[in-house]
Amino acid sequence: MSALAQASDDRRQRALAALAEKPDGVVEALAAKAEVTPAEILQVLPAGAAVIAAKDAFANIWSDMTGWGDVLFIVHTDDIVLEAEGSLPEGSEGHGWFNIHGDSPIGGHIRKENCASITFVDRQFHGRRSCSVWFMNEKGAAMFKVFVRRDEQRELNAEQLSRFEALRSRYA
Missing domain, CATH: 3.40.1570.10 (HemS/ChuS/ChuX like domains)
Known part of the structure; x- marks a missing residue:
């Protein structure tokens, strides 16, 4: 896996973890906690x-x-x-x-x-x-x-x- 692909996967995993911890939380707060963008949180919604x-x-x-x-x-x-x-x-x-x-x-x-x-x-x-x-x-x-x-x-x-x-x- 390339470094870019690994970084993208790491961001996705952080977004998923933040969402799993508080699935009905404020998207911007989840993004800040996971150090990702709100768009990345929205992308991992069900x-x-x-x-x-x-x-x-x-x-x-x-x-x-x-x-x-x-x-x-x-x-x-x-x-x-x-x-x-x-x-x-x-x-x-x-x-x-x-x-x-x-x-x-x-x-x-x-x-x-x-x-x-x-x-x-x-x-x-x-x-x-x-x-x-x-x-x-x-x-x-x-x-x-x-x-x-x-x-x-x-x-x-x-x-x-x-x-x-x-x-x-x-x-x-």
């Missing part, structure tokens, strides 16, 4: 838990999610986990950015060209099913995530879940 779409699907996926109603939009860095609830505005491209503005607390500018892939994640999180769409960068981290919301009983919103599953199935 079959079907992470469905990856090409970066070329960005606009189509975003457009579909604008019809989901209020979602949970998360940006997770080493320094902050920023959560915003609202609908995703339509986006438009200009000046090297994907610009999102509208009647929602979610707005701003996304460096769309940094998106390497989009991952549909369906897994347990702290004992509950969690469904989200992760826009991943070349470094193997999430640029941002869009989560299916929960209702008053803490169950996934049935309509959003159906939309998530239908969209994911187009890329499975």
